[in-house]
Amino acid sequence: MWNPKYEAMEKEQLEKLQFLRLKNTLERVNTMVPHYRELFKKEGIEPGDIKSLSDLSHLPFTYKDDLRDHFPFGLFTTDLGEVVRIHSSTGTTGIPTVVGYTQNDLNVWSEIMARALVSAEGSKDSVIHIAYGYGLFTGGLGVHYGAENIGATVIPISGGQTKRQVRMIRDLGSTLLACTPSYAIFIAETIEEMNLSPEELQLQSGLFGAEPWSTNMRGLIEEKLNINAYDIYGLSEIIGPGVSSECPAKDGLHIPEDHFIAEVIDPNTGEALPDGSTGELVVTTITKEALPMVRYRTRDITSLKREKCSCGRTHVRMEKVSGRSDDMLIIRGVNVFPSQIESILLDIGETEPHYQLVVDRVGSMDTLEVKVEVSEEMFSDRIRGMEELENTIRREIDNILGISAEIKLVEPKTIERSEGKAKRVIDKREF
């Protein structure tokens, strides 16, 4: 355990600490952020009304759209002078989601990432190979600072050039691999392709996240790389990777409760659900300075377990994320909403498009097929015209979403409809 004082803190003491920090956070956002002040006023609630942790459920939610509506810094509680780092989503829907960190926020982040790495068998003697993307994406730098924090030897290789990655893992004796689970499989396949075996490598464990993955996939990674594979969860709106992570018990992901308060709600009614029920994860940050979040709707579906874990940590555990409460898909690490594809097709076809996204996983790669019902406006009696149509759709999806898709033109009324509405997504992947 990296920080037993907090990670194994007695429940009562932990809840006291949470309440104190929650009050501070609420005062902070109420004083500094007009959006929260107006929202609280509208709901007829003041920070002073919150007398216990359970009163949290009286507070309004914060949504991703709130961040977009106040782009770029409208929800920050500090001026930019205090902000030392910015991260951002790719902004595929037009407005990116921009998040900021004070020095203290970065310290908190590297603290919780240190905990995640230590629970995934990391130590100061580890050689940590970080193949998450570096840059505006929180994956690379998030793991990086945590790895330096525990004093490990850090290899900040980022993504791509997989053969070179494999040679580095071998030559530098990497012991811990951090990347997306699908990239871990790709690395494993590349190792096979290069006629190497995992026995020639020093890898012992891996910390994998940023996309959903199944228990089957864990088995595959563990077998192919001969390592222990641990799940890590996070989202940039809260802090980035480290919002929860697995311990050696591999029975749920611990949420650092000295920094976050987790709830599970019914995504339709917004009602808080008792522990053990499956619903949408809602997170409140209680130590963040630059961009605190009050009851942020993650849209990720999970459930919470409060029983003490065999690893000794007292912090609540969440199940592996099993889905989304909206229709967002994560394809090769890219967040994709069907509505984005729809607006691309609208621009091309002029009328209401009928389409279906078929997502699958071939080996380690996610594949996206977009079926489009041909409309009168789209139809040309020349093959060249139809191929141009396919190419235009493919190019636009690549330009706007940054993801390559297979386009399949189909006849009208051939996409399965339920209650008149086309079924927009068929996800054949196993999570």
Add this chain to the structure above:
Amino acid sequence: MVKQISVFLENKCGRLVKVTQVLGKHNINIRALTIADTSDFGILRIIVDQPEKAHQVLKEEGFIASETEVIAIEVSDDPGGLAGILSYLEEADVNIEYLYSFVEKPAQDALILMRLEDNEKGVEALKKNNVKIIEGERIYSL
């Protein structure tokens, strides 16, 4: 000019049968037919005796169909017959989008149907070289 009906077809079993059934049900007679295809889909091009009606019934049956004007010419059924005509188009710098042919019974000549990048310009070039352009009515009533 001849009215041709083009229909979008997915490459799967039974689609062509369905088109021919729809036409048969409405007493529409097919004069000529060709399919251009890729691995995923095809475009069926047909010349029928009642083009407007064919277009309408196919649409009613849920097919994506369109009407295109193509040029019909008669080509003598001799070696080099087609080459001679195509050279006129080349000289006039008119590209052919596609063409297909069928034999008129019981005549000696072959009929060629083609869509050009610029139909008007192509017709002009052909006429100038005394190539006989066949009107739609004659084809529909074959």
